[in-house]
Amino acid sequence: MAAMIKKVITIVLAVAAAAGVWVLLGGVKALQIKGMMEKFAHMKMPPEAVTAMQAPEEDWVPAIRAVGSTSAVQGVVVSTDQPGIVEKIAFESGQNVKQGDLLVQLDVSQEQAQLRSAQAQLKLAETSLQRQKNLLQNRVSSQADFDSAQAQYDQAEARVQEVSSLINKKTIRAPFTGMLGIRMVNLGQYLQSGAQVAPLQSLDPIYVNFYLPQQSIGSIKAGQDVLVKADGLDDRIFQGKINAVDSVVDEATRNVLVQATLANPDGLLRPGMFVGAEVPLPNSEKRVMVPATAVQFAPYGDTVYIVEQMTDKDGESYTGVRQQVVKVGESKGDLVSILSGVKPGEQVVTSGVFKLRQGSHVQVNNTIEPASSEKPKPEDS
Numbered sequence: 001m002a003a004m005i006k007k008v009i010t011i012v013l014a015v016a017a018a019a020g021v022w023v024l025l026g027g028v029k030a031l032q033i034k035g036m037m038e039k040f041a042h043m044k045m046p047p048e049a050v051t052a053m054q055a056p057e058e059d060w061v062p063a064i065r066a067v068g069s070t071s072a073v074q075g076v077v078v079s080t081d082q083p084g085i086v087e088k089i090a091f092e093s094g095q096n097v098k099q100g101d102l103l104v105q106l107d108v109s110q111e112q113a114q115l116r117s118a119q120a121q122l123k124l125a126e127t128s129l130q131r132q133k134n135l136l137q138n139r140v141s142s143q144a145d146f147d148s149a150q151a152q153y154d155q156a157e158a159r160v161q162e163v164s165s166l167i168n169k170k171t172i173r174a175p176f177t178g179m180l181g182i183r184m185v186n187l188g189q190y191l192q193s194g195a196q197v198a199p200l201q202s203l204d205p206i207y208v209n210f211y212l213p214q215q216s217i218g219s220i221k222a223g224q225d226v227l228v229k230a231d232g233l234d235d236r237i238f239q240g241k242i243n244a245v246d247s248v249v250d251e252a253t254r255n256v257l258v259q260a261t262l263a264n265p266d267g268l269l270r271p272g273m274f275v276g277a278e279v280p281l282p283n284s285e286k287r288v289m290v291p292a293t294a295v296q297f298a299p300y301g302d303t304v305y306i307v308e309q310m311t312d313k314d315g316e317s318y319t320g321v322r323q324q325v326v327k328v329g330e331s332k333g334d335l336v337s338i339l340s341g342v343k344p345g346e347q348v349v350t351s352g353v354f355k356l357r358q359g360s361h362v363q364v365n366n367t368i369e370p371a372s373s374e375k376p377k378p379e380d381s
Contacts, residue, residue, distance in 0.1 A: 050363070
């Protein structure tokens, strides 16, 4: 019995000792965690590296922008008026021609024979008319005979003109100066009346047609400057003037058609090209400009981060950022205009905004700055 009691007491003492050890270890661990929490509470996060710039105030020329397409001032598909067999082709595809240049000659051998016959009849009628005129003056012939001779002469003359006109219609010439397209006929081919020969487009000057919303009608008028850029010709800016604003607004889109005329001496613009048009407005104004990378665009409001000196909870001063809601205006190249929210001269973060929040500690490093040009030139465009 005594041995049993001694064994129980030993077990109880072992359990108590183990519990004491666990309590001691738990207390030590709790002190360690507390110490770490106090250490982290006083630890400062390293500053975020960002780029920044002083927000400049620049002259901003407002403009209305639209997309459109080019069209020829004069453009037709040259066609035949009379049927016939192609006897001669006097042009090559893509050739520049002047007004009146021969393009295609149809076979006119039969018409030329008819012309010679008609000219012979005209010569005979002219001789008869002169004879009747002399006889009438000498009162040998009657007025009726002279009138009959005059009518025969007029008919013969009309016949010569008719055959000559038919020959001219089978001689196809360029109706105006321009550039020909792809040839659609071959030598010896029989062409029906109205058969297509080749497109002909006048390229200099050239029209640009684009649509603007009806709200812009009051801001545009004939004579205003237009700047045009075309895909594939990004380095060229073509300048022209508005020559007409349509008198009707499209009921479906509430847009109005605007037509501008551009000089195109090199023929770089071709009819049907997709272009971007910009109509600068006469009234300029001052606006704060920042790179587009500085703006965080969001549905609930666009913001930027402004660098300024701040004080932390311990009263120490540091370089931080303030998140500022802004109203963004038009863009030009890599830059956007700020209508409100940023004052000229304030230091605005231009890159690295995605990792910032209100009050973040930052370090400005402008070794590598984002592009900020009104006329950017992408390397792989």
